[in-house]
Amino acid sequence: MLNLGSYVFAFVSLSLAVLAPSVQAHIAVYDEYWTQRQNDALQQTMESYDPNPSNVTDHLNYHAALAMETTWTVNGTRRDLRQVGNGKKKPRRGGRYRSLNAIDKCWRGDKNWDKNRKKLADCVLGFGRKTIGGKNGPFYVVTDPSDNDLLNPKPGTIRHAVTRDRPLWIIFARSMVIKLQQELIITNDKTIDGRGAKVYITGGAGLTLQFVKNVIVHNIHIKRIKSGVGGLIIDSENHFGLRTKSDGDGINIFGATNIWIDHVSMTDCSDGMIDVIMGSTAVTISNSHFTDHDEVMLFGGTNHDVIDKKMQVTVAFNHFGKRLKQRMPRVRFGMVHVVNNDYTHWNMYAIGGNMNPTIISQGNRFIAPPNENCKQVTKREYTPYPEWRLWNWQSERDYFLNGAYFVQSGKTNAWSSAPKNPIPKQFKIRPQPGTKVRSLTKDAGTLGCKPGKSC
DSSP states (O other): OHHHHHHHHHHHHHHHHHHHHTTTTTHHHHHEEEEHHHHHHHHHHHOOOOHHHHHHHHHHHHHHHHHHOBOOOOOOOOOGGGGTTOOOBBBOOTTTTOOOHHHHHHTTOOTTTTGGGGEEEEEEEEGGOOOOOOSSSEEEEOOOOOOOOSOOOOOSHHHHHHHHOOOEEEESSSSSEEEOOEEEESSSSSEEOTTTTTTESSSSOEEESOOOEEEEEESOOOOOOOOOOEEEEEEEETTTEEEEEOOOOSSEESSEEEEEESOOEEESSSSEEEETTTOOOOOOESEEEEEEEEEEEEEOOOTTGGGGGGGGEEEEEEEEETTEEEEEEESSSSSEEEESSSSSOSOOOSEEEEEEHHHEEEEEEEEEOSSSGOOOEEEOOOOOHHTTTTTTTEESSSSEEEOOBBBOOOSSSSSOOOOTTOOSSOOOOOOOOGGGHHHTTTTOOOOHHHHHSSO
């Protein structure tokens, strides 16, 4: 049994000793507020880590199979296998939703989705499956796209919404383009729900999920994100702090838990599109579309962040599209389940990492680029073969085209990030094959949902 108190003390001591300002997510001064928020986040990391990750991957694969096998609607949550089939079933007219993946099929057939928005919170799968965002709070309607006051944001703006100290389900009164002046620092228990409008966060800084829990980001565009210069910025309802220069990440998940990023379209950020670092865990990234970028996803920030051994991330049903180069994702430590994604473009490699991460690749489609030197899906960085041959990088039911190939390593079906843990003899529930990925990811990115019509 892990002694949480001693672990927290040791990690916090190590953090204070080795963290440079560049990896402190731009907090210039750790005052009492941020110290407490960091300590709370670390405890949440320890509590959110799942010691039986195969149960989580099996749960997702079960629902993926169920969604593909039936044209019926299963009412009720998809969280618990015991609840499947408890609700009444009714046929789908026209079979439009037959090929939807398990997450989408949970909510998209409801033509009254705008009156039942919070049903979305019952649909997440993967390691972020316990995320409910702002489900337990009221709706907050963003009416104003401006971002003029970083210390006392105007009510009706997105910065005012995300810094309230209570659960909120944030929606948008109309389509809008939001140019953030500095990074948008989001607090606990928030859903940003862009359905019913075209919401663009573009030309400014990105979203910061730092030392928080329980956040959903859904159906928004994030484009051309730039680095912010820093300064005094509100970071909760009654607190502001001095921030250093931000990197220009689209979404920076830093020491955060129970996070779900779904149906987001991302293009051209200055740094990474999505970073998951510094003890973040219980994260699902799904149904999103990525284009025009170099370093797409970084999971695990540095070789010194041993807390990232607790990192568990699901990457499912996404489309990695045009003009991408690498890091889809690039992983240090931790475990990542990469399942039923469509990799149609890369210029260097698709999946890489170092520091002995566990990577389980299931049912993806990999289409290699024409360059003969870039056919390999995988890349082990800064590590000699005698070391990385023991890492658990496994491929099952992936679909390889144009010469793509995945170099496996470790023990077959080794699902644990700790080699000393028991290793199942076989996969208990097989994933949907990569040959089905095109239909599973056909609606990746933002959706054009209209009230009164199913999405």
